[in-house]
Amino acid sequence: MADRTTHRHTQHEAQTTSGRGKILALRVVAVLSLAAGTWYVFWRWVWSVNWDNWWIAVPLVVAETYALIDGYLFAITIWRLKRRGQAPPPPEDATVDVFITTYNEPVDLVMTTALAAKAIDHPHETYILDDGNRPEMRAAADAAGIGYLTRGRDWEGHTRHAKAGNLNNAMFETYGEFLLILDADQIPKPEILDRTLGWFRDPDMALVQTPQWFSNVTESDPLGSQAPLFYGPIQQGKDGWNAAFFCGSNAVIRREALMRLGIQEYVAEVDAAVRKALRTSGRILDRSRRQMRKVDPTAAAAVAEVRAAVDLALQRLDAGDPVADVTYDVQETVRAASRSVVSDDLAEIRADLASIGVDLGEDVGIETDPRTGIPLVEDQILDELTTRDYSPLGALDAVGRIMRAVDVTRSDEAQPVMPMATVSVTEDMATCMRLHAAGWKSAYHHEILATGLAPEDLGTMLKQRLRWAQGTLQVLLRENPLTKKGLKAGQRLMYFATMWSYLAGFSALAFLFAPIFYLLFGALPVHAWGLTFVTFFTPYFLLNQLLFLIVGYGVKTWRGHQYSLAMFPVWIKACVTAAANVWFGRELGFIVTPKVSVGGRRRFPVRLVWPQLTVLVLLVASVVVGVVKLWTGSALTVIGVGVNTAWVAYDIIVLSVIIQAGLYRGPGSEDRSEKVEATV
Amino acid sequence: MDIEQSVDGGVAVLSPSGRLNMVAAPQLKKTVDASVADGLARIVVDLSGVEFIDSSGLGALIGGLKTARQASGDLRIAGAGEQVRTVLGLTNLDRILKPYADVTEARHGW
Numbered sequence: 158m159a160d161r162t163t164h165r166h167t168q169h170e171a172q173t174t175s176g177r178g179k180i181l182a183l184r185v186v187a188v189l190s191l192a193a194g195t196w197y198v199f200w201r202w203v204w205s206v207n208w209d210n211w212w213i214a215v216p217l218v219v220a221e222t223y224a225l226i227d228g229y230l231f232a233i234t235i236w237r238l239k240r241r242g243q244a245p246p247p248p249e250d251a252t253v254d255v256f257i258t259t260y261n262e263p264v265d266l267v268m269t270t271a272l273a274a275k276a277i278d279h280p281h282e283t284y285i286l287d288d289g290n291r292p293e294m295r296a297a298a299d300a301a302g303i304g305y306l307t308r309g310r311d312w313e314g315h316t317r318h319a320k321a322g323n324l325n326n327a328m329f330e331t332y333g334e335f336l337l338i339l340d341a342d343q344i345p346k347p348e349i350l351d352r353t354l355g356w357f358r359d360p361d362m363a364l365v366q367t368p369q370w371f372s373n374v375t376e377s378d379p380l381g382s383q384a385p386l387f388y389g390p391i392q393q394g395k396d397g398w399n400a401a402f403f404c405g406s407n408a409v410i411r412r413e414a415l416m417r418l419g420i421q422e423y424v425a426e427v428d429a430a431v432r433k434a435l436r437t438s439g440r441i442l443d444r445s446r447r448q449m450r451k452v453d454p455t456a457a458a459a460v461a462e463v464r465a466a467v468d469l470a471l472q473r474l475d476a477g478d479p480v481a482d483v484t485y486d487v488q489e490t491v492r493a494a495s496r497s498v499v500s501d502d503l504a505e506i507r508a509d510l511a512s513i514g515v516d517l518g519e520d521v522g523i524e525t526d527p528r529t530g531i532p533l534v535e536d537q538i539l540d541e542l543t544t545r546d547y548s549p550l551g552a553l554d555a556v557g558r559i560m561r562a563v564d565v566t567r568s569d570e571a572q573p574v575m576p577m578a579t580v581s582v583t584e585d586m587a588t589c590m591r592l593h594a595a596g597w598k599s600a601y602h603h604e605i606l607a608t609g610l611a612p613e614d615l616g617t618m619l620k621q622r623l624r625w626a627q628g629t630l631q632v633l634l635r636e637n638p639l640t641k642k643g644l645k646a647g648q649r650l651m652y653f654a655t656m657w658s659y660l661a662g663f664s665a666l667a668f669l670f671a672p673i674f675y676l677l678f679g680a681l682p683v684h685a686w687g688l689t690f691v692t693f694f695t696p697y698f699l700l701n702q703l704l705f706l707i708v709g710y711g712v713k714t715w716r717g718h719q720y721s722l723a724m725f726p727v728w729i730k731a732c733v734t735a736a737a738n739v740w741f742g743r744e745l746g747f748i749v750t751p752k753v754s755v756g757g758r759r760r761f762p763v764r765l766v767w768p769q770l771t772v773l774v775l776l777v778a779s780v781v782v783g784v785v786k787l788w789t790g791s792a793l794t795v796i797g798v799g800v801n802t803a804w805v806a807y808d809i810i811v812l813s814v815i816i817q818a819g820l821y822r823g824p825g826s827e828d829r830s831e832k833v834e835a836t837v
Numbered sequence: 838m839d840i841e842q843s844v845d846g847g848v849a850v851l852s853p854s855g856r857l858n859m860v861a862a863p864q865l866k867k868t869v870d871a872s873v874a875d876g877l878a879r880i881v882v883d884l885s886g887v888e889f890i891d892s893s894g895l896g897a898l899i900g901g902l903k904t905a906r907q908a909s910g911d912l913r914i915a916g917a918g919e920q921v922r923t924v925l926g927l928t929n930l931d932r933i934l935k936p937y938a939d940v941t942e943a944r945h946g947w
Contacts, residue, residue, distance in 0.1 A: 329863070329866075329896065329900070330863075332859040332860045332862070332863065332893070333859075334859065412859055412893065413859075413891055413892055413893070416859075416891070416892035416893050416895075416896055417892040417927070417928055419892070419896065420892050420895050420896065420899070420928040420929075420930055421928050421929055423899060423930075423933075424928065424929040424930055424932050424933055425929075427933060428932060428933075477932075478935075479931065479932060479933055479934060479935035480932060480933045481902065481911075481913075481933050481934050481935070482935055485906075485911050486946075492909075564906055565899075565902060565903075565906065565933055566902065566903040566906045566907060567903075568903075568907075572900070573899050573900065573902075573903050574896050574899055574900070
């Protein structure tokens with residue numbers, strides 16, 4: 158029911174062209190709210206920070222500054238809110254491939270989506286992209302006359318890159334001009350293509366994203382699955398800056414845009430990897446030549462020859478010679494030099510080979526990051542190689558291997574061209590940002606044209622949100638939108654705004670613990686909780702609430718508010734793990750979800766939310782202690798206890814969502830939650 | 838799309854004609870694969886008959902280059918017209934693959 162009413166609502170909204178008044182009201186309130194906020198935070202920094210208790214005073218004022226910047230970014234987002242309305246009719250003769258990505262979801266669930274996809278009105282081909290390679294899935298697809306694709310032999314022994322790899326594989330097996338991407342549970346409406354393809358009449362349009370809406374969510378939505386603020390004002394706002402996000406499913410993409418991106422990335426990757434390997438080869442060869450000058454003149458000559466070729470190759474690359482020709486010539490030199498040494502002394506070489514066979518693996522110095530699949534010439538390994546005591550052929554062979562590994566073939570990857578970005582576990586955001594940086598446009602079409610299934614228990618939901626946060630932060634740390642070449646200022650801010658919002662976990666700590674510290678220990682973070690504070694804070698707070706009331710008119714934004722604070726452990730974990738992953742190559746890590754008993758009886762998942770429960774207990778205890786202290790006449794003031802108790806009450810109301818979520822049992826069966834795990 | 842094939846001194850020359858786009862790309866890739874499988878890993882793709890190429894066409898060239906290199910061979914391109922050169926420049930692929938003037942020049946050094 159919720160689904161249908163919202164559909165009507167969005168359709169209605171999409172058809173109206175008015176809304177000028179609302180935009181104006183939004184802008185006025187946004188400016189007033191930011192003015193009040195800036196004035197408040199200015200007052201906080203300059204006059205009210207209690208430096209005696211800097212250990213809590215500084216975190217609190219920093220957290221407030223963080224929130225104010227978040228407010229600015231939000232205001233910029235909604236400043237140019239774009240309501241597109243209806244798309245023009247689809248381009249003539251547009252050819253479309255519909256991709257349904259699956260890994261381990263039940264065959265029935267996938268087939269429901271696939272049959273709905275097959276029934277889409279606009280001419281198209283439908284494919285199930287089965288990363289599980291399941292015979293029963295293939296049989297079902299065949300029986301229904303639906304295309305079935307799995308990874309080919311090229312992928313054996315290579316990083317699979319999850320969904321991004323699945324899509325990249327399928328791109329080379331199909332040839333539609335446009336791609337509709339659907340998660341296995343996202344059942345499309347027949348009109349989905351006719352309603353969206355028209356935006357591609359703009360030849361620069363690369364992507365059209367439609368909302369994700371979930372049919373298995375109750376009205377109160379304790380898990381906060383529906384994201385009406387995001388699939389609404391935020392996406393429409395980003396669209397106004399030509400930065401509508403790609404969200405992985407329910408989107409149509411122009412193949413040419415994605416493929417061109419893949420080619421450009423291929424060129425950049427190959428160029429960088431070849432230069433790096435050439436430089437390392439140079440170091441290995443220098444060492445080797447020095448060591449054998451007296452021992453083995455023939456081999457020394459061969460090494461010198463290769464060394465010269467490596468230098469020449471670097472010069473040629475700098476001079477702009479094509480990488481394919483340069484690497485081919487180096488490889489030829491290495492092959493010839495190896496042959497001359499080989500014919501020189503066969504017996505010695507056998508010994509060499511044996512020792513190499515023991516010491517070295519297949520891909521010397523080139524590894525693929527197991528989490529992101531980025532090809533890495535690992536400095537550590539390369540440095541180690543250069544310091545090792547190699548025999549002449551050993552050196553040549555090592556170079557030969559490096560040359561093979563960073564050849565123009567990108568042999569570290571299953572396929573040389575990877576259109577869908579693999580730098581992050583949220584391949585959609587990374588890809589979209591690269592498309593924007595390359596000058597393409599995107600659109601957010603605000604009409605529900607597919608409905609899916611949301612996680613139905615807290616554990617799965619937390620896992621999914623952690624993944625999103627980790628992926629977003631990976632993108633921030635690997636390809637900072639503020640400095641990435643090619644993006645426009647507005648686009649930079651739109652990407653940064655989303656990334657910034659994931660830092661909320663740290664500020665939540667200050668907002669949760671500041672009142673606790675005051676009530677328990679009398680630690681004042683501000684000079685006084687007097688009337689001055691109230692007069693500075695109240696207008697800011699009320700205007701901010703008013704802004705969200707206008708932005709979120711008709712949609713529920715409260716759940717989102719609650720979760721941005723209540724999931725603070727998830728956000729902090731995401732920041733720490735993403736940084737450790739990008740900077741130190743650690744595993745991303747994940748949330749271990751509790752086992753579900755066979756009978757379906759689940760206990761409250763204390764283990765998943767113990768930090769929140771601990772804070773809740775502390776909040777309640779601190780109020781009790783504060784009131785007792787006031788009553789016994791210790792240092793606390795009435796207004797101080799009053800303000801902090803109100804603050805605690807707000808914190809408790811916000812955090813309580815986590816208890817509702819823990820108690821929540823979705824309407825569906827087990828196999829549904831299984832699906833969601835696969836797609837995160 | 839038609840792809841003419843000829844063999845000259847151990848070098849396979851593949852000459853596609855018409856539009857080398859997303860529809861034709863898989864066909865070119867298969868032709869390259871077949872040539873390498875037949876033991877002809879040195880390949881020149883003569884693009885003089887190609888009036889239009891898109892990024893999928895370039896993808897097929899890169900895929901073919903990989904197949905050839907894995908067999909210790911090579912793939913070079915020749916005779917690119919204006920549109921092809923524009924696309925090569927747009928994607929920076931000319932940093933990797935040099936567009937040779939004609940088949941003879943492409944074979945130089947083999």
